[in-house]
Amino acid sequence: MNKLIAGNWKMNGSLAANQALLAALAQGLGVKPACDVAVCVPAPYLAQVQSLKVAAVDLGSQDVSAQTSGAYTGEVSAAMLKDFGARYAIVGHSERRQYHGETDALVADKARAALAVGITPIVCVGETLAEREAGRTEEVVKRQLAAVIHTNGHCISEIVVAYEPVWAIGTGKTASPQEAQAVHAVLRAQLKAASDHPARVKILYGGSMNAANAASLLSQADIDGGLIGGASLKAADFLSIIAAAQ
Ligand code: 13P
Numbered sequence: 001m002n003k004l005i006a007g008n009w010k011m012n013g014s015l016a017a018n019q020a021l022l023a024a025l026a027q028g029l030g031v032k033p034a035c036d037v038a039v040c041v042p043a044p045y046l047a048q049v050q051s052l053k054v055a056a057v058d059l060g061s062q063d064v065s066a067q068t069s070g071a072y073t074g075e076v077s078a079a080m081l082k083d084f085g086a087r088y089a090i091v092g093h094s095e096r097r098q099y100h101g102e103t104d105a106l107v108a109d110k111a112r113a114a115l116a117v118g119i120t121p122i123v124c125v126g127e128t129l130a131e132r133e134a135g136r137t138e139e140v141v142k143r144q145l146a147a148v149i150h151t152n153g154h155c156i157s158e159i160v161v162a163y164e165p166v167w168a169i170g171t172g173k174t175a176s177p178q179e180a181q182a183v184h185a186v187l188r189a190q191l192k193a194a195s196d197h198p199a200r201v202k203i204l205y206g207g208s209m210n211a212a213n214a215a216s217l218l219s220q221a222d223i224d225g226g227l228i229g230g231a232s233l234k235a236a237d238f239l240s241i242i243a244a245a246q
Helices: 015-029 043-052 078-083 094-099 104-116 129-133 137-158 177-194 214-218 235-244
Strands: 004-008 036-040 058-061 086-091 120-125 160-163 202-206 225-228
Touching: 004 202, 004 235, 015 036, 015 043, 015 235, 036 086, 043 058, 078 086, 078 104, 086 104, 104 120, 104 137, 120 137, 129 137, 137 177, 160 177, 177 202, 177 214, 214 225, 214 235, 225 235
Parallel strands: 004 036, 004 225, 036 058, 058 086, 086 120, 120 160, 160 202, 202 225
Antiparallel strands: none
16 A cells, blocks of 8 residues: 655645645656555645646645535635645544644534545544643644544545644644554554445654654554644655655
8 A cells, every 4th residue: 555645734835836846856756666655635735736736745734624515604615626626635633733722523513524425534633742741642633633534434445544633733742653652553543443444544654754664653553644844845855754654
Protein backbone atom coordinates (compact mmCIF):
# COMPACT_ATOMS: atom_id res chain seq x y z
CA MET A 1 0.00 0.00 0.00
CA ASN A 2 1.27 3.46 -0.89
CA LYS A 3 1.96 5.75 2.01
CA LEU A 4 0.11 9.09 2.06
CA ILE A 5 1.91 12.33 2.77
CA ALA A 6 -0.61 15.14 3.23
CA GLY A 7 0.26 18.77 3.86
CA ASN A 8 -2.02 20.82 6.10
CA TRP A 9 -1.30 24.43 5.18
CA LYS A 10 -3.55 25.66 8.03
CA MET A 11 -4.29 29.41 7.68
CA ASN A 12 -1.23 30.16 5.58
CA GLY A 13 -0.63 31.05 1.96
CA SER A 14 -1.37 33.64 -0.71
CA LEU A 15 -1.95 33.37 -4.44
CA ALA A 16 1.72 34.12 -5.07
CA ALA A 17 3.12 31.87 -2.33
CA ASN A 18 0.86 28.95 -3.30
CA GLN A 19 1.91 29.18 -6.92
CA ALA A 20 5.59 29.16 -6.03
CA LEU A 21 5.17 26.25 -3.60
CA LEU A 22 3.21 24.14 -6.09
CA ALA A 23 5.63 24.87 -8.92
CA ALA A 24 8.49 23.67 -6.72
CA LEU A 25 6.53 20.55 -5.74
CA ALA A 26 5.66 19.78 -9.36
CA GLN A 27 9.30 20.06 -10.33
CA GLY A 28 10.50 17.96 -7.40
CA LEU A 29 7.91 15.21 -7.71
CA GLY A 30 7.89 14.41 -11.41
CA VAL A 31 4.90 12.63 -12.86
CA LYS A 32 4.21 9.81 -10.43
CA PRO A 33 5.84 9.61 -7.02
CA ALA A 34 5.79 6.21 -5.30
CA CYS A 35 3.54 7.49 -2.55
CA ASP A 36 0.30 9.45 -2.45
CA VAL A 37 0.68 13.20 -1.94
CA ALA A 38 -1.98 15.76 -1.04
CA VAL A 39 -2.22 19.36 0.09
CA CYS A 40 -5.10 20.51 2.31
CA VAL A 41 -5.47 24.18 1.54
CA PRO A 42 -7.60 27.06 2.86
CA ALA A 43 -11.00 26.96 1.11
CA PRO A 44 -10.50 30.19 -0.92
CA TYR A 45 -7.48 28.63 -2.62
CA LEU A 46 -9.12 25.40 -3.76
CA ALA A 47 -9.89 26.90 -7.18
CA GLN A 48 -6.35 28.13 -7.63
CA VAL A 49 -4.73 24.86 -6.64
CA GLN A 50 -7.18 22.90 -8.79
CA SER A 51 -6.41 25.07 -11.81
CA LEU A 52 -2.65 24.65 -11.35
CA LYS A 53 -3.19 20.94 -12.10
CA VAL A 54 -0.20 19.35 -10.42
CA ALA A 55 -0.90 15.76 -11.40
CA ALA A 56 1.04 14.13 -8.58
CA VAL A 57 -0.67 16.19 -5.86
CA ASP A 58 -4.24 15.58 -4.72
CA LEU A 59 -6.33 18.36 -3.27
CA GLY A 60 -7.92 18.49 0.17
CA SER A 61 -9.76 20.88 2.47
CA GLN A 62 -9.10 21.49 6.15
CA ASP A 63 -12.72 21.20 7.26
CA VAL A 64 -16.18 20.51 5.89
CA SER A 65 -19.68 21.33 7.05
CA ALA A 66 -21.75 18.55 8.56
CA GLN A 67 -24.76 20.12 6.78
CA THR A 68 -25.65 19.57 3.14
CA SER A 69 -26.80 23.09 2.19
CA GLY A 70 -28.86 26.00 3.41
CA ALA A 71 -28.76 28.72 6.04
CA TYR A 72 -25.36 27.98 7.60
CA THR A 73 -23.43 31.22 7.17
CA GLY A 74 -19.73 30.74 6.67
CA GLU A 75 -19.90 26.99 6.16
CA VAL A 76 -18.57 25.11 3.13
CA SER A 77 -20.40 21.95 2.08
CA ALA A 78 -18.87 18.68 0.95
CA ALA A 79 -20.52 19.06 -2.46
CA MET A 80 -18.82 22.46 -2.90
CA LEU A 81 -15.46 20.92 -2.07
CA LYS A 82 -16.19 18.16 -4.56
CA ASP A 83 -16.94 20.80 -7.22
CA PHE A 84 -13.36 21.99 -6.83
CA GLY A 85 -11.87 18.53 -7.10
CA ALA A 86 -11.18 17.89 -3.42
CA ARG A 87 -10.28 14.26 -2.75
CA TYR A 88 -9.73 14.66 1.00
CA ALA A 89 -11.20 16.71 3.84
CA ILE A 90 -9.52 16.94 7.23
CA VAL A 91 -12.12 16.61 9.99
CA GLY A 92 -11.69 17.01 13.73
CA HIS A 93 -8.29 18.67 13.68
CA SER A 94 -7.35 19.48 17.28
CA GLU A 95 -7.26 23.19 16.42
CA ARG A 96 -10.94 22.98 15.41
CA ARG A 97 -11.80 20.92 18.48
CA GLN A 98 -9.99 23.46 20.67
CA TYR A 99 -10.86 26.83 19.08
CA HIS A 100 -14.23 26.00 17.54
CA GLY A 101 -15.65 23.66 20.15
CA GLU A 102 -16.02 20.73 17.78
CA THR A 103 -17.28 17.64 19.58
CA ASP A 104 -16.70 13.98 18.77
CA ALA A 105 -20.29 13.78 17.49
CA LEU A 106 -19.88 16.78 15.18
CA VAL A 107 -16.62 15.38 13.82
CA ALA A 108 -18.39 12.10 13.08
CA ASP A 109 -21.14 13.98 11.20
CA LYS A 110 -18.52 15.87 9.20
CA ALA A 111 -16.89 12.57 8.24
CA ARG A 112 -20.29 11.32 7.13
CA ALA A 113 -20.90 14.43 5.01
CA ALA A 114 -17.57 13.96 3.25
CA LEU A 115 -18.10 10.24 2.64
CA ALA A 116 -21.56 10.92 1.20
CA VAL A 117 -20.02 12.76 -1.77
CA GLY A 118 -17.02 10.50 -2.18
CA ILE A 119 -14.49 12.67 -0.34
CA THR A 120 -12.13 10.80 1.98
CA PRO A 121 -12.25 12.27 5.47
CA ILE A 122 -8.90 12.48 7.26
CA VAL A 123 -10.13 12.02 10.82
CA CYS A 124 -7.79 13.54 13.40
CA VAL A 125 -7.50 12.14 16.90
CA GLY A 126 -5.00 12.89 19.64
CA GLU A 127 -4.50 13.54 23.32
CA THR A 128 -3.39 16.70 25.08
CA LEU A 129 -0.28 16.77 27.25
CA ALA A 130 -2.41 16.68 30.42
CA GLU A 131 -4.27 13.63 29.12
CA ARG A 132 -1.02 11.85 28.26
CA GLU A 133 0.48 12.62 31.65
CA ALA A 134 -2.66 11.30 33.31
CA GLY A 135 -2.24 8.02 31.42
CA ARG A 136 -5.39 8.63 29.39
CA THR A 137 -3.97 8.62 25.84
CA GLU A 138 -5.55 5.34 24.79
CA GLU A 139 -8.92 6.16 26.29
CA VAL A 140 -9.05 9.57 24.56
CA VAL A 141 -8.07 8.47 21.05
CA LYS A 142 -10.37 5.44 21.23
CA ARG A 143 -13.29 7.63 22.31
CA GLN A 144 -12.64 10.07 19.45
CA LEU A 145 -12.41 7.29 16.86
CA ALA A 146 -15.37 5.38 18.31
CA ALA A 147 -17.68 8.31 17.57
CA VAL A 148 -16.67 8.23 13.91
CA ILE A 149 -17.05 4.45 13.76
CA HIS A 150 -20.47 4.68 15.40
CA THR A 151 -21.77 7.04 12.71
CA ASN A 152 -19.87 5.64 9.73
CA GLY A 153 -19.38 1.98 10.58
CA HIS A 154 -20.63 0.70 7.24
CA CYS A 155 -17.92 2.54 5.29
CA ILE A 156 -15.19 2.81 7.89
CA SER A 157 -12.64 1.26 5.53
CA GLU A 158 -12.93 4.40 3.37
CA ILE A 159 -11.61 6.86 5.94
CA VAL A 160 -8.07 7.92 6.74
CA VAL A 161 -7.13 8.42 10.39
CA ALA A 162 -4.45 10.84 11.58
CA TYR A 163 -2.97 10.44 15.05
CA GLU A 164 -1.88 13.90 16.09
CA PRO A 165 -0.82 14.21 19.73
CA VAL A 166 -1.82 17.79 20.57
CA TRP A 167 1.40 18.38 22.52
CA ALA A 168 3.45 17.61 19.40
CA ILE A 169 1.66 20.00 17.03
CA GLY A 170 3.69 23.03 16.08
CA THR A 171 5.88 22.59 19.17
CA GLY A 172 8.91 20.91 17.64
CA LYS A 173 8.27 18.04 20.09
CA THR A 174 7.61 14.83 18.20
CA ALA A 175 6.26 11.61 19.58
CA SER A 176 9.09 9.09 19.42
CA PRO A 177 8.58 6.43 16.74
CA GLN A 178 7.82 3.93 19.51
CA GLU A 179 5.31 6.21 21.25
CA ALA A 180 3.56 6.90 17.95
CA GLN A 181 3.58 3.24 16.90
CA ALA A 182 2.02 2.20 20.21
CA VAL A 183 -0.97 4.48 19.65
CA HIS A 184 -1.24 3.53 15.98
CA ALA A 185 -1.43 -0.13 16.98
CA VAL A 186 -4.33 0.67 19.32
CA LEU A 187 -6.15 2.53 16.54
CA ARG A 188 -5.40 -0.28 14.07
CA ALA A 189 -6.98 -2.86 16.39
CA GLN A 190 -10.03 -0.66 16.91
CA LEU A 191 -10.49 -0.19 13.15
CA LYS A 192 -10.06 -3.90 12.48
CA ALA A 193 -12.65 -4.79 15.08
CA ALA A 194 -15.09 -2.31 13.51
CA SER A 195 -14.80 -3.56 9.95
CA ASP A 196 -15.36 -6.86 8.21
CA HIS A 197 -13.66 -5.37 5.17
CA PRO A 198 -10.09 -6.57 4.56
CA ALA A 199 -8.88 -3.16 3.30
CA ARG A 200 -6.30 -1.53 5.50
CA VAL A 201 -7.25 1.94 6.72
CA LYS A 202 -4.36 4.38 6.43
CA ILE A 203 -3.26 5.78 9.79
CA LEU A 204 -1.09 8.89 9.45
CA TYR A 205 1.09 10.47 12.11
CA GLY A 206 1.05 14.25 12.56
CA GLY A 207 2.89 16.53 14.95
CA SER A 208 6.19 18.20 14.11
CA MET A 209 7.04 15.66 11.44
CA ASN A 210 9.98 17.02 9.46
CA ALA A 211 12.73 16.08 7.05
CA ALA A 212 14.93 14.80 9.88
CA ASN A 213 12.47 12.57 11.75
CA ALA A 214 10.18 11.39 8.93
CA ALA A 215 12.07 8.24 7.97
CA SER A 216 12.13 6.76 11.46
CA LEU A 217 8.44 7.51 12.05
CA LEU A 218 7.41 6.20 8.62
CA SER A 219 9.32 2.95 9.14
CA GLN A 220 6.99 1.88 11.97
CA ALA A 221 4.66 -1.00 11.18
CA ASP A 222 1.39 0.90 11.61
CA ILE A 223 2.40 4.37 10.41
CA ASP A 224 1.06 4.70 6.87
CA GLY A 225 2.01 8.29 6.20
CA GLY A 226 2.08 11.76 7.65
CA LEU A 227 -0.07 14.84 8.10
CA ILE A 228 2.39 17.68 7.93
CA GLY A 229 1.84 21.24 9.12
CA GLY A 230 4.77 23.66 9.18
CA ALA A 231 7.11 21.54 7.06
CA SER A 232 4.51 21.34 4.25
CA LEU A 233 4.92 25.06 3.60
CA LYS A 234 8.53 24.67 2.50
CA ALA A 235 8.91 22.74 -0.75
CA ALA A 236 12.34 21.31 0.10
CA ASP A 237 11.18 20.01 3.49
CA PHE A 238 7.93 18.58 2.16
CA LEU A 239 9.78 16.88 -0.71
CA SER A 240 12.25 15.34 1.76
CA ILE A 241 9.38 13.88 3.78
CA ILE A 242 7.82 12.51 0.58
CA ALA A 243 11.17 10.98 -0.36
CA ALA A 244 11.33 9.29 3.06
CA ALA A 245 7.91 7.73 2.38
CA GLN A 246 8.86 6.10 -0.92
P1 13P B 1 3.02 20.63 12.58
O1 13P B 1 3.61 19.70 11.56
O2 13P B 1 3.25 22.08 12.26
O3 13P B 1 3.40 20.26 13.98
O4 13P B 1 1.43 20.45 12.48
C1 13P B 1 0.91 19.18 12.51
C2 13P B 1 -0.53 19.28 12.18
O5 13P B 1 -1.32 19.81 12.95
C3 13P B 1 -0.98 18.74 10.90
O6 13P B 1 -2.36 18.70 10.81
